[in-house]
Amino acid sequence: MAHTVAELGEFGLIDAMVAGQPPTKGIEVGPGDDAAVLALGGGRTVATTDLLVETHHFRRDWSSAEDVGHKASAQNLADLVAMAARPVAVLVGLGLPADLPVDWVQELYRGLRAECDPLGVGVAGGDVVAAEQVTVAVTALGELLGDAPLRRGGARAGDVVAVYGRLGWAEAGLAVLRRGFRSPRVLVDAHRRPAVPYDAGDSALEHGATAMCDVSDGLLADAGHIATASGVAIDVHTDQLYVPDPMSEIASALGVDPVRWVLHGGEDHAMVATFPTPPAHPWRVVGTVASGSGVTVDGEAYEHTSGHTHFG
Amino acid sequence: MAHTVAELGEFGLIDAMVAGQPPTKGIEVGPGDDAAVLALGGGRTVATTDLLVETHHFRRDWSSAEDVGHKASAQNLADLVAMAARPVAVLVGLGLPADLPVDWVQELYRGLRAECDPLGVGVAGGDVVAAEQVTVAVTALGELLGDAPLRRGGARAGDVVAVYGRLGWAEAGLAVLRRGFRSPRVLVDAHRRPAVPYDAGDSALEHGATAMCDVSDGLLADAGHIATASGVAIDVHTDQLYVPDPMSEIASALGVDPVRWVLHGGEDHAMVATFPTPPAHPWRVVGTVASGSGVTVDGEAYEHTSGHTHFG
Numbered sequence: 001m002a003h004t005v006a007e008l009g010e011f012g013l014i015d016a017m018v019a020g021q022p023p024t025k026g027i028e029v030g031p032g033d034d035a036a037v038l039a040l041g042g043g044r045t046v047a048t049t050d051l052l053v054e055t056h057h058f059r060r061d062w063s064s065a066e067d068v069g070h071k072a073s074a075q076n077l078a079d080l081v082a083m084a085a086r087p088v089a090v091l092v093g094l095g096l097p098a099d100l101p102v103d104w105v106q107e108l109y110r111g112l113r114a115e116c117d118p119l120g121v122g123v124a125g126g127d128v129v130a131a132e133q134v135t136v137a138v139t140a141l142g143e144l145l146g147d148a149p150l151r152r153g154g155a156r157a158g159d160v161v162a163v164y165g166r167l168g169w170a171e172a173g174l175a176v177l178r179r180g181f182r183s184p185r186v187l188v189d190a191h192r193r194p195a196v197p198y199d200a201g202d203s204a205l206e207h208g209a210t211a212m213c214d215v216s217d218g219l220l221a222d223a224g225h226i227a228t229a230s231g232v233a234i235d236v237h238t239d240q241l242y243v244p245d246p247m248s249e250i251a252s253a254l255g256v257d258p259v260r261w262v263l264h265g266g267e268d269h270a271m272v273a274t275f276p277t278p279p280a281h282p283w284r285v286v287g288t289v290a291s292g293s294g295v296t297v298d299g300e301a302y303e304h305t306s307g308h309t310h311f312g
Numbered sequence: 313m314a315h316t317v318a319e320l321g322e323f324g325l326i327d328a329m330v331a332g333q334p335p336t337k338g339i340e341v342g343p344g345d346d347a348a349v350l351a352l353g354g355g356r357t358v359a360t361t362d363l364l365v366e367t368h369h370f371r372r373d374w375s376s377a378e379d380v381g382h383k384a385s386a387q388n389l390a391d392l393v394a395m396a397a398r399p400v401a402v403l404v405g406l407g408l409p410a411d412l413p414v415d416w417v418q419e420l421y422r423g424l425r426a427e428c429d430p431l432g433v434g435v436a437g438g439d440v441v442a443a444e445q446v447t448v449a450v451t452a453l454g455e456l457l458g459d460a461p462l463r464r465g466g467a468r469a470g471d472v473v474a475v476y477g478r479l480g481w482a483e484a485g486l487a488v489l490r491r492g493f494r495s496p497r498v499l500v501d502a503h504r505r506p507a508v509p510y511d512a513g514d515s516a517l518e519h520g521a522t523a524m525c526d527v528s529d530g531l532l533a534d535a536g537h538i539a540t541a542s543g544v545a546i547d548v549h550t551d552q553l554y555v556p557d558p559m560s561e562i563a564s565a566l567g568v569d570p571v572r573w574v575l576h577g578g579e580d581h582a583m584v585a586t587f588p589t590p591p592a593h594p595w596r597v598v599g600t601v602a603s604g605s606g607v608t609v610d611g612e613a614y615e616h617t618s619g620h621t622h623f624g
Contacts, residue, residue, distance in 0.1 A: 005417060005440075006410035013440040016414075017404060017421050024434025026400040036436035038401055041455035043355020047436065049403040049451050053443045088338040089350055091361040092329060093405075093449050098318035102328075105317060109329050122336025124348035124359065128317075128325040131365045137405045137449035139361050143353035 029149060032229070034082035034214050035140075037149050046085035046142045046149065050076050054134040062177050065104045067192035068136065069111020071267075074194045075216065076140035077121065078269035082214035084150035084201040085142040089124035090116060092138055095131025108136070119198060145201050154210040155230035155274035161287035162279050164204075164271045165197040166190060167219055168258065171265025172247050175254065184246040190268065197282070200271040207279035215272050218264040220302065222272055223287070224295045230274075233292030235299055236263070240286045263297065341461060344541070346394035346526050347452075349461050358397035358454045358461065362388050366446040374489050377416045379504035380448065381423020383579075386506045387528065388452035389433065390581035394526035396462035396513040397454040401436035402428060404450055407443025420448070431510060457513050464541035466522040467586035473538075473546055473599035474591050476516075476583045477509040478502060479531055480570065483577025484559050487566065496558035502580060509594070512583040519591035527584050530576040532614065534584055535599070536607045542586075545604030547611055548575070552598045575609065 002008035008016070018031050028044070029037035035048035052058060052072045063071070073090060080087045092112065096105065116122065124141070155161075173191030182188060197203075204212050211230055213222045219236065227234045243251075243258045251258035278285050296302065314320035320328070330343050340356070341349035347360035364370060364384045375383070389399045404424065408417065428434065436453070467473075485503030494500055509515075516524050523542055525534045531548065539546045555563075555570045563570035590597050608614065 002414050004410065005408045005412045005414060008414050010440045013417060014438050016418060017438055018435050021434060025432060027434050027436045031437050038436060038453060040357045040400055040453060041355035043353035045352045045357045047403060047453060049405045050439045051405045051407055051441045051449060053407050053441055056442045088352055091359060091451060093361045093363045095363055095365050095447060096317045098316065100317045102314050102317060102320050105325060106328060120337060122333060122339050123330050124339045124350060125343050125361065126326050126329055127362045128322050129363045129365055130368045132445055133443060135407060135447055137363060139403060139451040141350060141352060141359060
């Protein structure tokens, strides 16, 4: 039996929050997908919230305030994209140490806004309070692109699994920073600011996607979320994964297998989706769906522990 | 010039977040009111977010986890009520120390749910991450009761100012706890769990309210928000304020003026509103609106600093 939150873990804690909750009028999609879908005021709203906490999700010596602003927006907007929704607005809750320089906060805002502005997303509200650690709690709100959300539970045996966006880049960048290096710059920058494929919702709908999920916990973990929700088995094919040259080179220098970064790295916020027929570029087919359960790699169980854990 | 966040303060920090932001499609009411109003998916959504941080907003030795859950829900739901909106769902972001007992979290959930369930409000989603301080970031989402939100800017000269709910109880309870006492229990409990007047939105609309605001920063501060947004002057009449007996008694024992608690205490989440004609019970008329600007008490400037400051 779990006695501390570290023992129960993130997903156990979220399950416990809503255990036994009766279906609520207005909540069409509740916890357990990338975002909630709510019937509100005669329409439908898609909503998600995420926290970034200093030392746990970023370090002020590794990431600029602007980087943190980009990342806080991006990870929430990505959750809306994963439901095939259009982001409209964000609410920003900030916990800030009293002695934090105002310049740092102004830069954070610049990053937040720079991620949101090109999408036409505005800051609709916020709260700023004192805290010992910099804490950024962003809620993103949007509307569905199509008639229905693209959920995790629609994958069918015979579908292909495809990815749009980067896998493992942020994880490789973090590994580089942890060893005390600052390059390859392209990977370090990927850790600092994810490059979310913001048109993935439209593109997934166009290609007839059956399920989609934001890769925030790692490809295997998030493909696992689709497999579980859909009641299917997913096999990932390592020969179809893309390992960019800088990643191969630094992996070799650090003596690690870059495919591990690609399979387990979260925080790039790529999209993983399933399709009845192979989708065109920019999607990259990386696996197949079959009847059964669980996720395998090249047809075999994968021995390493899977994905990011918040209380590790 | 402000160099730290403590020097700039909460409102300066929120203003800076949205300074120069162009009007955004979909945001009907942005920052500066109790909640945002968004045009989403063919309807309208009312949304607000607030953070509670350990040691700054609660102490684990003064409040139970259940109290913290009640308070985190209540303060957000109150912001929706203040717009004349019906709360529908909450999203809950939690930052938790890894060694926090799971029992504490379960109790927090019990408090959150106990505040929401009677209103038919459900938990639609959440995020749980590691943090050094317990941090509770609740976002509340709802829909308008009427055709338009009840904003801060509609008060007119000749209106009366009225309050629905408690004023100063939570502040008095906190003063008691700070002196090392645990009673009067009714005041200490008011600090731990606000008693939000959840039907105030309907009631304000029925009585033809012209403006409304949640009292979270103190009556004078929040009446000031209405005065500023409406371009009017507000005078508060101390002979119309209600000072309950336990508050008079403990104020006398502590050698303080209880009217200060009533004028400055936030966190009870009463509603302050303006009406063309005096509203019936449970509203209590406490002042008048005239042309001009600012807030006075019994016709005179009030010397004490006003309201709660997060970075004090």
